[in-house]
Amino acid sequence: MGLVVQKYGGSSVADAEGIKRVAKRVVEAKKNGHQVVVVVSAMGDTTDELIDLAGEVSPITSGREFDMLLTAGERISMALLAMAIKALGHEAQSFTGSQAGVITDSVHNKARIIDVTPGRIQTALDEGNIAIVAGFQGVSQDKKDITTLGRGGSDTTAVALAAALNAEVCEIYTDVDGVFTADPRVVKKARKIDRISFEDMLELASSGSKVLLHRCVEYARRYNIPIHVRSSFSGLQGTWVGNEPQGDQPMEQALISGVAHDTSEAKITVVGVPDKPGEAAKIFRAIADAELNIDMVVQNVSAASTGLTDISFTLPKTDGRRAIEALERAKAGIGFDSLRYDDQIAKISLVGAGMKTNPGVTAAFFEALSGAGVNIELISTSEIRISVVTRKDDVNEAVRAVHTAFGLDSESDEAVVYGGTGR
Amino acid sequence: MGLVVQKYGGSSVADAEGIKRVAKRVVEAKKNGHQVVVVVSAMGDTTDELIDLAGEVSPITSGREFDMLLTAGERISMALLAMAIKALGHEAQSFTGSQAGVITDSVHNKARIIDVTPGRIQTALDEGNIAIVAGFQGVSQDKKDITTLGRGGSDTTAVALAAALNAEVCEIYTDVDGVFTADPRVVKKARKIDRISFEDMLELASSGSKVLLHRCVEYARRYNIPIHVRSSFSGLQGTWVGNEPQGDQPMEQALISGVAHDTSEAKITVVGVPDKPGEAAKIFRAIADAELNIDMVVQNVSAASTGLTDISFTLPKTDGRRAIEALERAKAGIGFDSLRYDDQIAKISLVGAGMKTNPGVTAAFFEALSGAGVNIELISTSEIRISVVTRKDDVNEAVRAVHTAFGLDSESDEAVVYGGTGR
Numbered sequence: 001m002g003l004v005v006q007k008y009g010g011s012s013v014a015d016a017e018g019i020k021r022v023a024k025r026v027v028e029a030k031k032n033g034h035q036v037v038v039v040v041s042a043m044g045d046t047t048d049e050l051i052d053l054a055g056e057v058s059p060i061t062s063g064r065e066f067d068m069l070l071t072a073g074e075r076i077s078m079a080l081l082a083m084a085i086k087a088l089g090h091e092a093q094s095f096t097g098s099q100a101g102v103i104t105d106s107v108h109n110k111a112r113i114i115d116v117t118p119g120r121i122q123t124a125l126d127e128g129n130i131a132i133v134a135g136f137q138g139v140s141q142d143k144k145d146i147t148t149l150g151r152g153g154s155d156t157t158a159v160a161l162a163a164a165l166n167a168e169v170c171e172i173y174t175d176v177d178g179v180f181t182a183d184p185r186v187v188k189k190a191r192k193i194d195r196i197s198f199e200d201m202l203e204l205a206s207s208g209s210k211v212l213l214h215r216c217v218e219y220a221r222r223y224n225i226p227i228h229v230r231s232s233f234s235g236l237q238g239t240w241v242g243n244e245p246q247g248d249q250p251m252e253q254a255l256i257s258g259v260a261h262d263t264s265e266a267k268i269t270v271v272g273v274p275d276k277p278g279e280a281a282k283i284f285r286a287i288a289d290a291e292l293n294i295d296m297v298v299q300n301v302s303a304a305s306t307g308l309t310d311i312s313f314t315l316p317k318t319d320g321r322r323a324i325e326a327l328e329r330a331k332a333g334i335g336f337d338s339l340r341y342d343d344q345i346a347k348i349s350l351v352g353a354g355m356k357t358n359p360g361v362t363a364a365f366f367e368a369l370s371g372a373g374v375n376i377e378l379i380s381t382s383e384i385r386i387s388v389v390t391r392k393d394d395v396n397e398a399v400r401a402v403h404t405a406f407g408l409d410s411e412s413d414e415a416v417v418y419g420g421t422g423r
Numbered sequence: 424m425g426l427v428v429q430k431y432g433g434s435s436v437a438d439a440e441g442i443k444r445v446a447k448r449v450v451e452a453k454k455n456g457h458q459v460v461v462v463v464s465a466m467g468d469t470t471d472e473l474i475d476l477a478g479e480v481s482p483i484t485s486g487r488e489f490d491m492l493l494t495a496g497e498r499i500s501m502a503l504l505a506m507a508i509k510a511l512g513h514e515a516q517s518f519t520g521s522q523a524g525v526i527t528d529s530v531h532n533k534a535r536i537i538d539v540t541p542g543r544i545q546t547a548l549d550e551g552n553i554a555i556v557a558g559f560q561g562v563s564q565d566k567k568d569i570t571t572l573g574r575g576g577s578d579t580t581a582v583a584l585a586a587a588l589n590a591e592v593c594e595i596y597t598d599v600d601g602v603f604t605a606d607p608r609v610v611k612k613a614r615k616i617d618r619i620s621f622e623d624m625l626e627l628a629s630s631g632s633k634v635l636l637h638r639c640v641e642y643a644r645r646y647n648i649p650i651h652v653r654s655s656f657s658g659l660q661g662t663w664v665g666n667e668p669q670g671d672q673p674m675e676q677a678l679i680s681g682v683a684h685d686t687s688e689a690k691i692t693v694v695g696v697p698d699k700p701g702e703a704a705k706i707f708r709a710i711a712d713a714e715l716n717i718d719m720v721v722q723n724v725s726a727a728s729t730g731l732t733d734i735s736f737t738l739p740k741t742d743g744r745r746a747i748e749a750l751e752r753a754k755a756g757i758g759f760d761s762l763r764y765d766d767q768i769a770k771i772s773l774v775g776a777g778m779k780t781n782p783g784v785t786a787a788f789f790e791a792l793s794g795a796g797v798n799i800e801l802i803s804t805s806e807i808r809i810s811v812v813t814r815k816d817d818v819n820e821a822v823r824a825v826h827t828a829f830g831l832d833s834e835s836d837e838a839v840v841y842g843g844t845g846r
Contacts, residue, residue: 016480057510060506065502069498069499076473078491080476080477083492084481086488
């Protein structure tokens with residue numbers, strides 16, 4: 001029996017009862033002969049409460065001190081979990097990100113892990129203890145300041161530790177039973193996916209599936225760490241993400257994993273860009289220098305009469321204001337006409353292997369949308385994904401139509417086990 | 424202008440308003456040309472809430488994990504204070520006890536400071552920043568585990584940093600205007616003390632005065648760091664504790680500093696101890712091995728007929744159960760008859776220089792108690808203090824009688840400024 005890394009999110013440790021339930025599950029894994037490392041998020045609403053407090057004392061809720069503040073949340077949950085495990089008669093020690101050797105760069109509020117040196121965790125395991133590690137946090141390599149990893153940080157902590165410790169599996173416990181063929185709140189007939197490849201999971205994650213974030217799956221793929229996404233409430237088998245072969249289907253046939261949607265993005269259109277080499281580069285250099293990530297990019301055909309073109313891209317709404325500001329600052333150097341901002345959009349994506357070599361997939365996808373009366377504004381494709389941007393109001397109908405069209409609906413009306421708090 | 428260390432307690436940073444008020448005061452000191460190091464406690468009831476949470480997940484609220492949990496409190500307040508200072512346009516950086524170089528032994532929940540290496544604080548100051556340090560916490564020298572310093576820990580952090588950084592003064596901000604000749608809640612005519620020696624302050628502290636704890640004063644005396652105890656609400660001059668000469672009074676005359684009382688102790692009587700050398704040592708070795716501190720010790724005269732004696736001592740009520748358990752375990756080795764436990768006691772102490780050489784002081788003290796009809800159960804004296812144990816019910820009357828008898832009453836009926844939350 002090898003080493004298991006388990007990660008529990010904020011809803012799993014929302015209160016004392018939750019912490020005790022998690023403690024029992026951890027002890028069970030230990031009793032089954034595993035070495036166990038547990039990564040925890042902050043309890044329930046703790047982080048939101050800390051953010052509110054910060055807003056009360058300062059208009060600037062970012063930077064070094066904001067990280068120092070937020071990391072108090074995991075400190076509380078991990079210490080309580082260690083105490084709850086001890087109360088069950090097992091030895092547990094908690095470690096901050098810094099103590100666990102999670103070394104990051106110095107970009108506060110969304111630091112990137114650059115090394116993991118889990119010497120103290122290994123020692124704790126060697127001594128027969130359960131090790132609890134604060135998710136979402138690390139320490140900067142140069143200044144030794146406390147950093148946080150931003151969205152999905154705790155999942156990434158778990159996968160990074162699993163890689164550094166050569167774990168058998170990284171179990172991500174959440175409040176749903178696994179990864180579904182579509183969001184079960186939108187598609188009642190969505191099915192739980194039993195196994196999915198890293199690549200398909202990456203596309204689902206970057207297309208709006210909230211269960212696992214892109215960053216964590218990317219890390220797992222690089223180090224080939226199998227992820228098991230499962231419910232901390234039901235105890236059922238969840239979704240395995242890994243390099244396993246995709247069943248006995250012929251390799252050439254398109255295998256649709258699921259339909260994802262995302263309403264968290266906005267679309268920015270840069271209007272009247274001179275259609276000459278280097279212009280697009282200037283735009284995206286300005287965005288990159290502001291440390292903002294973009295998603296889809298589409299450049300319209302240039303109007304021959306004016307020599308001007310429009311460039312549209314999507315990005316998280318939360319970065320919208322900063323992107324507009326960055327572009328306005330760079331306006332003189334780029335030389336565009338104006339900016340348009342639209343946050344009433346939705347992105348719908350179909351993900352699955354062998355899509356590019358099956359032209360029928362794209363056709364069927366567009367036919368399904370058309371049949372539902374949904375207009376398409378942008379299109380973007382990859383080897384295993386096709387995404388469109390539509391009006392936000394059309395999203396639910398569009399997802400259901402595509403889910404049905406590709407035969408993903410389950411037999412029964414509401415077959416999915418959808419546990420927990422419903423978050 | 425030199426370096427000032429300021430310490431703010433939990434009631435001063437109880438909410439966002441309090442934090443902003445403290446931020447203004449800190450910035451004021453900085454504007455006056457000082458280098459400023461600020462030590463903060465956890466906000467208001469945070470620590471109590473964390474203790475409650477711990478009680479919900481485990482019956483054992485102590486040890487390594489409990490320290491990890493509690494230190495989240497100061498992490499929150501210090502980060503918020505740094506953010507509030509930045510919002511006022513000044514640079515501030517917060518540091519955990521570990522980052523500030525507060526090195527302790529490994530006795531969790533009441534660790535002792537064994538070294539302070541404030542290299543990062545000095546760097547922050549040299550760069551023109553205000554440094555905020557989490558009170559109450561450190562890191563153990565051998566295991567690098569997070570420790571807490573126990574009662575009065577934040578005051579001790581402040582004085583220890585003041586010593587290590589060669590500060591001009593350590594300002595302890597609290598919710599009262601300073602140190603008083605008696606507890607103003609008991610004695611309406613109590614007066615604020617303007618200046619007091621380390622020695623008298625030590626005796627007041629160990630006799631129940633809550634404003635400063637013994638441990639912090641002891642540290643300040645050893646390194647000769649003047650302490651200024653003052654209100655974070657009123658901004659008035661408070662009480663200076665230091666080596667200054669005691670005014671122009673002739674040195675030989677008794678100078679009474681104040682009357683302290685303490686109802687937090689219990690009395691344990693070990694009944695029927697063989698009256699031979701080494702017996703008392705065995706009793707107090709058993710207590711010391713359990714890491715318990717005792718206060719007063721009295722051995723009764725042996726009854727010649729039995730060769731047995733009784734030994735009484737006082738200690739914090741919170742340690743009572745553990746002391747009884749330790750003595751029961753050692754019973755066979757010591758060979759006593761039985762144990763008596765009494766937590767309905769109070770200690771009343773008169774503190775001032777030149778007391779031993781003024782026999783009239785002791786007489787007047789006992790006369791005042793007798794005049795108030797208060798019975799004396801134990802007596803203990805030092806060079807500058809005389810303490811008695813009485814029934815708990817008699818304590819207020821006893822303190823008032825002694826305060827009046829020694830001419831400590833202020834002229835007006837209620838002259839004292841007693842600010843803040845009344846804690």
